[in-house]
Amino acid sequence: MSEPLRIALAGLGTVGGGVIRLIEANADLIARRAGRPIVITTVSARNRQKDRGFEVSRYAWEDDMVILGERPDVDVVVELVGGADGPALALARTTFEAGKALVTANKAMIAHHGVELATKAEAAKVALKFEAAVAGGIPVIKGLKEGVAANEIARVYGILNGTCNYILSTMEDTGRDFADVLAEAQAKGYAEADPTFDIDGIDAAHKLSILSSIAFGTAVDFAPVAATGIRRVLAADIAQADALGYYIRLIGMAETEVDAAGNRRLFQRVHPHLVHRDHPLAHVDGATNAVVAEGNFVGRLLFQGAGAGDGPTASAVVADLIDIARGDIGAPFSIPVAELDHAAPADVGHRTGKAYIRFNVADRPGVLAEITAAMRDAGVSIESLIQKGGADNAPVMVSMVTHEGPESAISEALRLLDGSPVLAEPPLVMHILGE
Amino acid sequence: MSEPLRIALAGLGTVGGGVIRLIEANADLIARRAGRPIVITTVSARNRQKDRGFEVSRYAWEDDMVILGERPDVDVVVELVGGADGPALALARTTFEAGKALVTANKAMIAHHGVELATKAEAAKVALKFEAAVAGGIPVIKGLKEGVAANEIARVYGILNGTCNYILSTMEDTGRDFADVLAEAQAKGYAEADPTFDIDGIDAAHKLSILSSIAFGTAVDFAPVAATGIRRVLAADIAQADALGYYIRLIGMAETEVDAAGNRRLFQRVHPHLVHRDHPLAHVDGATNAVVAEGNFVGRLLFQGAGAGDGPTASAVVADLIDIARGDIGAPFSIPVAELDHAAPADVGHRTGKAYIRFNVADRPGVLAEITAAMRDAGVSIESLIQKGGADNAPVMVSMVTHEGPESAISEALRLLDGSPVLAEPPLVMHILGE
Numbered sequence: 108m109s110e111p112l113r114i115a116l117a118g119l120g121t122v123g124g125g126v127i128r129l130i131e132a133n134a135d136l137i138a139r140r141a142g143r144p145i146v147i148t149t150v151s152a153r154n155r156q157k158d159r160g161f162e163v164s165r166y167a168w169e170d171d172m173v174i175l176g177e178r179p180d181v182d183v184v185v186e187l188v189g190g191a192d193g194p195a196l197a198l199a200r201t202t203f204e205a206g207k208a209l210v211t212a213n214k215a216m217i218a219h220h221g222v223e224l225a226t227k228a229e230a231a232k233v234a235l236k237f238e239a240a241v242a243g244g245i246p247v248i249k250g251l252k253e254g255v256a257a258n259e260i261a262r263v264y265g266i267l268n269g270t271c272n273y274i275l276s277t278m279e280d281t282g283r284d285f286a287d288v289l290a291e292a293q294a295k296g297y298a299e300a301d302p303t304f305d306i307d308g309i310d311a312a313h314k315l316s317i318l319s320s321i322a323f324g325t326a327v328d329f330a331p332v333a334a335t336g337i338r339r340v341l342a343a344d345i346a347q348a349d350a351l352g353y354y355i356r357l358i359g360m361a362e363t364e365v366d367a368a369g370n371r372r373l374f375q376r377v378h379p380h381l382v383h384r385d386h387p388l389a390h391v392d393g394a395t396n397a398v399v400a401e402g403n404f405v406g407r408l409l410f411q412g413a414g415a416g417d418g419p420t421a422s423a424v425v426a427d428l429i430d431i432a433r434g435d436i437g438a439p440f441s442i443p444v445a446e447l448d449h450a451a452p453a454d455v456g457h458r459t460g461k462a463y464i465r466f467n468v469a470d471r472p473g474v475l476a477e478i479t480a481a482m483r484d485a486g487v488s489i490e491s492l493i494q495k496g497g498a499d500n501a502p503v504m505v506s507m508v509t510h511e512g513p514e515s516a517i518s519e520a521l522r523l524l525d526g527s528p529v530l531a532e533p534p535l536v537m538h539i540l541g542e
Numbered sequence: 543m544s545e546p547l548r549i550a551l552a553g554l555g556t557v558g559g560g561v562i563r564l565i566e567a568n569a570d571l572i573a574r575r576a577g578r579p580i581v582i583t584t585v586s587a588r589n590r591q592k593d594r595g596f597e598v599s600r601y602a603w604e605d606d607m608v609i610l611g612e613r614p615d616v617d618v619v620v621e622l623v624g625g626a627d628g629p630a631l632a633l634a635r636t637t638f639e640a641g642k643a644l645v646t647a648n649k650a651m652i653a654h655h656g657v658e659l660a661t662k663a664e665a666a667k668v669a670l671k672f673e674a675a676v677a678g679g680i681p682v683i684k685g686l687k688e689g690v691a692a693n694e695i696a697r698v699y700g701i702l703n704g705t706c707n708y709i710l711s712t713m714e715d716t717g718r719d720f721a722d723v724l725a726e727a728q729a730k731g732y733a734e735a736d737p738t739f740d741i742d743g744i745d746a747a748h749k750l751s752i753l754s755s756i757a758f759g760t761a762v763d764f765a766p767v768a769a770t771g772i773r774r775v776l777a778a779d780i781a782q783a784d785a786l787g788y789y790i791r792l793i794g795m796a797e798t799e800v801d802a803a804g805n806r807r808l809f810q811r812v813h814p815h816l817v818h819r820d821h822p823l824a825h826v827d828g829a830t831n832a833v834v835a836e837g838n839f840v841g842r843l844l845f846q847g848a849g850a851g852d853g854p855t856a857s858a859v860v861a862d863l864i865d866i867a868r869g870d871i872g873a874p875f876s877i878p879v880a881e882l883d884h885a886a887p888a889d890v891g892h893r894t895g896k897a898y899i900r901f902n903v904a905d906r907p908g909v910l911a912e913i914t915a916a917m918r919d920a921g922v923s924i925e926s927l928i929q930k931g932g933a934d935n936a937p938v939m940v941s942m943v944t945h946e947g948p949e950s951a952i953s954e955a956l957r958l959l960d961g962s963p964v965l966a967e968p969p970l971v972m973h974i975l976g977e
Contacts, residue, residue: 125839129839132838133692133693133694133839134761136694137691137692139759139877139881140687140691140876140877141691187926191665209552244690244837244839244841244843244845246685246688246689246690246845249684249685249688249689250681250684250685250689251689252575252679252859253684253864253865254681254684254685254861255679255681255857255861256572256575256576256860256861256864257564257568257572257856257857257859257860257861257863257864258568258857259568259571267843283837324571324574384688385827387825387846390825391822392820397844402679402857403567403568403854404560404564404567404568404679404852404853404854404857405679405847405848405853405854405857405858406679406847406848406851406853406854407847407848408679408680408845408846408847408848409832409844409845409846409847410843410844410845410846411822411840411843411844411845411846412840412841412843412844413840413842413843415842416841418838418839418840418841419839419840419841421692421839422690422692422693422837422839422840423840424692424693425691425692425839426688426689426690426691428690428692429688429691430688433872434869435870437868441575442574443574446574471586486805
């Protein structure tokens with residue numbers, strides 16, 4: 108058996124505790140699979156004294172986490188501090204300067220600084236790995252980088268935020284409304300006190316930008332990801348979708364297309380979708396994540412599992428460590444960073460598809476005529492429409508599913524209706540994912 | 543860019559053609575991801591003259607495929623001949639003797655000779671890879687070897703035969719009977735003219751023995767895998783299962799247990815199961831495969847995709863080649879073959895679970911009393927029971943779901959009923975997979 112791989116752990120929160128527990132519990136098995144032991148030598152966190160419910164006194168303590176990579180007793184730094192910038196980014200940079208490898212669960216940092224960090228890791232000929240940054244314990248980064256490496260990937264999409272999926276599937280099961288389920292999820296610890304990153308799709312957008320970079324060989328580019336969350340989804344939308352044969356899921360979707368000038372462009376969007384009940388993502392419930400990749404030879408592949416939590420995230424972190432112990436220092440984004448394509452964001456106007464549109468309108472004569480006239484004038488063809496009456500004077504819900512058509516037509520219809528006194532609030536559009 | 547990785551292809555059937563098409567179509571992308579080009583230099587098959595619908599004249603032809611590995615223009619041999627023994631096995635042996643790597647899609651050969659071949663590959667310090675041998679294009683071998691490498695795996699199971707799943711889900715959708723759907727599948731080319739290996743669970747058993755070896759670090763051991771196929775599943779069973787909230791799927795299941803003497807034992811079984819509709823495997827339709835692995839930190843992971851076909855299988859073959867091009871020659875079964883555990887097969891008698899039992903019985907008084915008395919005497923507790931009358935004098939179907947209990951009690955009940963004149967045919971038992 109070779110020399111141990113020596114780990115420094117920065118950040119001793121939930122995931123850090125999980126990594127410590129995993130490395131201790133499965134030490135023998137890890138050593139056999141990795142070909143050598145993986146041992147934590149040093150830890151660092153903001154507060155040394157904090158009671159964490161697990162023992163860290165057996166490891167060396169480093170007050171200044173940014174210098175962890177410079178220690179002679181460290182081969183790999185595991186960054187579990189979080190945040191796109193700040194100490195996490197400083198630590199990543201010093202780690203590569205010291206010629207050490209970095210494993211991180213930090214999706215925000217990779218989404219914002221992935222190209223810079225991969226450049227530094229490649230220059231230092233060390234590994235930068237971030238399996239835990241996307242979809243928790245699911246080995247989807249490995250799946251894309253290696254499992255489907257022979258394929259041109261047409262599309263990668265999935266359920267990338269467990270909190271949103273928990274809320275949507277609980278709304279589905281119980282008929283309760285968003286705010287109510289969110290409050291319960293917060294009380295149970297499934298949702299953060301400030302749930303903005305999850306609920307508004309930012310967390311999913313971080314993960315999507317990482318997935319699309321690996322799938323398409325493009326430089327990771329978070330800024331253009333259009334993200335809409337689930338705040339405006341009503342229990343009534345879920346009931347309506349169900350009646351039509353769909354489940355509502357927050358889907359991150361990325362694909363490439365070629366524009367009129369022959370340049371490849373990158374489409375990336377996080378948006379609530381109606382998912383056809385025969386699509387495998389329709390049955391992904393609770394805090395589970397799932398990613399679909401469509402390759403030109405492999406067809407449609409699905410990876411599904413726990414998207415968060417200390418155990419699954421630790422599983423992904425230690426899988427990266429085992430790869431490093433085995434000698435794998437492959438390019439962080441599958442191909443060398445200098446060869447990544449800097450594809451411009453795609454226009455969405457010419458995209459086509461089916462959509463669900465829901466209006467909350469005043470209950471007065473002529474409302475339906477005004478809405479349907481706008482659809483007609485914009486060239487939106489309606490497949491089905493349901494108007495549901497509210498109680499006296501309460502707004503009425505009009506929901507429709509369109510035929511396949513350009514998204515630009517829907518935008519135009521909504522523009523025609525914009526400011527109309529019949530609308531009690533802006534309409535909600537959700538895209539439809541077929542079988 | 544480094545030197546090309548030079549491939550010899552043995553076997554030019556459907557999958558061989560897929561590998562050629564894939565390597566030609568995606569050559570640039572493969573070279574970027576692998577860090578060097580992957581080129582086919584030499585091909586071999588039984589009949590040089592056969593019209594295959596694709597061009598092989600650009601490659602060197604080798605009449606004696608067994609010596610492919612000895613050619614100086616070959617770095618890796620891809621074996622797509624099939625069969626547990628014969629030319630495939632001879633080729634594998636000579637390839638390792640020549641110090642060359644082998645990639646194969648041959649589940650039968652790995653199930654029967656995996657330990658011998660891995661020993662030879664490790665001695666020669668070359669790769670032996672077989673991603674395509676299990677679940678077609680799904681990177682589940684990689685998922686188990688690397689993706690969940692940090693975990694102790696408690697259980698690995700799944701839908702491992704696309705033909706069976708196609709037949710079962712078509713029976714489900716159409717209400718038609720087994721023989722009818724099988725005949726159609728054969729006419730369409732989804733099932734072999736001699737479907738025995740698929741229909742009787744042998745193919746799934748080959749794959750299961752490979753998965754369990756990698757998941758549990760045990761020497762691959764095909765002989766003890768108990769395999770029952772789907773020939774006896776009736777449309778009426780499917781309807782009955784549906785009424786109870788289950789779908790019928792052929793499941794290969796493997797887990798380890800510790801016996802009374804403290805030794806680890808290996809349970810491996812292929813059997814039709816009733817799968818609860820909230821379990822992700824319930825919604826796997828058509829020729830799709832899916833594998834679930836349950837790890838002690840990652841929880842339940844699902845890998846799903848096309849289980850067969852030239853494109854998906856070629857995708858897995860070339861993924862292995864890309865790994866080799868990148869320098870990965872890790873142990874074929876994840877840990878070195880000398881360290882694999884030779885676990886004895888588990889007894890099934892003390893296993894517990896719920897089961898579905900269906901009897902076809904003569905329509906005469908006292909039949910139900912005789913069956914239920916046998917259940918009582920054997921200690922089988924019945925959760926629900928339905929008797930469905932047939933037409934005049936036709937056998938009557940009695941189906942039941944048991945409470946959780948030992949499998950040995952069910953065997954004992956069937957033994958008590960064995961030879962009873964009330965049974966028109968032997969009862970059919972299916973195990974139940976919960977949520």
